Amino acid sequence: MSAQHAAPAAQPLRPARAPTGSGAIGFVGPVLAVLTIALGLVLVRDALAVAGVISGDGWVVTVLDAMNGQTRTGWALAGGIVAALLGLWLIVVALRRRRRKALWLRKAAGVGIRPRDVARLARVAADDVDGVLDAKVTAGRRNVNVDVRTTGDPYTRDRVREVVTARLAALAKPPKVSVRARPSSSTSGGMT
Incomplete structure (x- = not known):
């Protein structure tokens, strides 16, 4: 095909609008x-x-x-x-304005995930940290709360925060991560 008859370059697609809930x-x-x-x-x-x-x-x-x-x-x-x-x-x-439901990904225009999916990502990331026996996560658009049961290592909480923060770094506005760690045995003290 000659240069005169080449197909025009495709225009990039516009990003999708933010999905919102129906609200009240x-x-x-x-x-x-x-x-x-x-x-x-x-x-x-x-x-x-x-x-x-x-x-x-x-x-x-x-x-x-x-x-x-x-x-x-x-x-x-x-x-x-x-x-x-x-x-x-x-x-x-x-x-009233409807609440936005999605958290946008940094590098993919128009792609977002729901807060419950953010919670799943954070839970899987926390479960992969050495010393974590069990993790429970609640997530919203601005905060992620991680509650872990540990083997008692005092540095587990910091490692969980680092790993979860790194996992959620792909979001355009990553939520604040807070971690609460509990040793698995009741004799090793209270909350850390």
Whole structure:
């Protein structure tokens, strides 16, 4: 093929967007949807009653007539305040930023791993350290907590911290690693 007919160079792909959780809207959305549908059904029934399609007064008119002439009571004021605060809370929760779920890798554009996978990496790294009998790890986006049961070597905790930190160095923003070491026998002292 001649140089004039060579295929154009491929453009690199853009990095993927950060995966995010649904946040609280995953719970609040369906609740708001059910409440909106219920309100819509009440208003449609009232519209049909006012138009004379069905007999009787509308439910809204009936409730308002029953409340007409009522004196102000503490429970009504408290109920109104609670309903207003609940409504404001639902709006704030629905509009709040969603939490990011992934931790990005340093050299791979658009590639990230979840905090539970970070915990697995840290646990495997801690288990490989000499003197570690068992390791339990919890991880978030900013912190990794490693709890190890050791043979009693006082330097095991530092080696675990070094190995886990080195294993997580591939992340663009590595989380802070904290290690708690316990000797396997209860007679050798307490926590270190």
